[in-house]
Amino acid sequence: MSRLQVVSGKGGTGKTTVAAALALALATEGKRTLLVEVEGRQGIAQLFETEALPYEERKIAVAPGGGEVYALAIDPELALLDYLQMFYKLGGAGRALKKLGAIDFATTIAPGLRDVLLTGKACEAVRRKDKKGNYAYDHVVMDAPPTGRITRFLNVNDEVAGLARIGPIHNQAQAVMRVLKSPETAVHLVTLLEEMPVQETLDGVAELRAANLPVGRFMVNMVRPALLGEDALAMAREKSVRPAVAEALAAAGVGSAKRLAGPLITQAGEYAERYALERAQRELLADAGLARHELPLLTEGLDLSGLYRLAEELRQQGIQGTLR
Incomplete structure (x- = not known):
């Protein structure tokens, strides 16, 4: 069963909402999920009606059955400081580089490095185990960039090819790609039942398959009764x-x-x-040969109770036992 659930979609389709509902749906019967944000928009905090998320894993919700949802808003600069400390033991020197603006400079001129840091942090959470050898999280759900950028974002190995062909950065990118292109990962695409979102979704499926990235299923959002x-x-x-x-x-x-x-x-x-x-x-989506989930349009607006309602809808559609 895939443990890294990547959620993408055309802007305006509600991908952050679907990612949050999916994290809640998977956190059942005592399971733990980590909901990761990589775009710096603090959309997760708004959905769960909590304060802005810091750069740390923080519990934000309890699911039915005692499951827990944690959230992490990844900051590329702080992730790079972690990386420098991990591989180069810079300590205080790394913080000095941040004050000088060197960290921001590095992540700005090397967007491939930025993607390695963002995806690498999520993949680290997927692989992390406790002292007993159990995974820290049963599932990691990533609220990823939109469909038009998702393939390039996930294909970090190609992105860093021009940055480093050997060394720690190269090795880190290779380790990330081993997770992203494995059965541990599934990339789900959120769409509406409208021509432009559906066409962009189908184009996204073709791009992901061409890059040998694992396509999951369609999440059709805001479906009218x-x-x-x-x-x-x-x-x-x-x-x-x-x-x-x-x-x-x-x-x-x-x-x-x-x-x-x-x-x-x-x-x-x-x-x-x-x-x-x-x-x-619907017929066009069916022709793509992927499984499909449909979430209803909440005419009264989306609040925290609505988010739990969407999660329950996914559970009723058997999301826990069938997600690949």
Whole structure:
């Protein structure tokens, strides 16, 4: 079972929300998950209604059954200081470099190094074990960059090729790639049932597969409920039903039945068109051959209770036992 769950998606699809719900869903029956943020937006803190996350692993939620969710907002500069201390034992010299601006300079001019640091910290959490030999976390969920950048972000081995062909940086990149391209990892893509997000998602799948990165499954977010059956949808496309609708409204005692019939039929027709579009997008996703989960649109807005509701939805869809 994959232990590193990478969540990506086109901007606006709610990938951070899905990543948080996934972390909660996996933290059941006493399990521990780590939710990692790499973009510095503090989106996780906002979702869990807590203060800004520091550069340390901190418990932010308890899942049903006693599971725990920890969170980590990775700071590239501080991660580089950890790296320098680990491999070069710089100690105070590393802090002096930060004051001089050298750390920020290094991560700015070498974006490949930045990606190594960000992915490396997540991979370290995946491999970490306690004194008894048990994994520190059952799952690590990464709120990753958007679909358009995810392949390059994860393919850090190619990114650092121009930086170092030997030495600690090269070795670190190789160790990271061994995790990212192994069965321990699955990259899930969040989308909406709309043309642009679905097309970008399918393009992302093709890019990930071309880079030999493990594609997980589709997470379809903000799915609207089905309001009409197939017969009603067929009728909604026919303007000739207006008299029948007006008659039904009048029989039900609705005032101004004739005046209301037109707007109602127009609204039903718009719904039918959207339903047909969504069905076409589902078919495109199905053709990609990946499993799919669907999360409902929370019309009342997303708060902490809504996040738990989405996590429960994933659990009901059997996310714990089937995620690969």
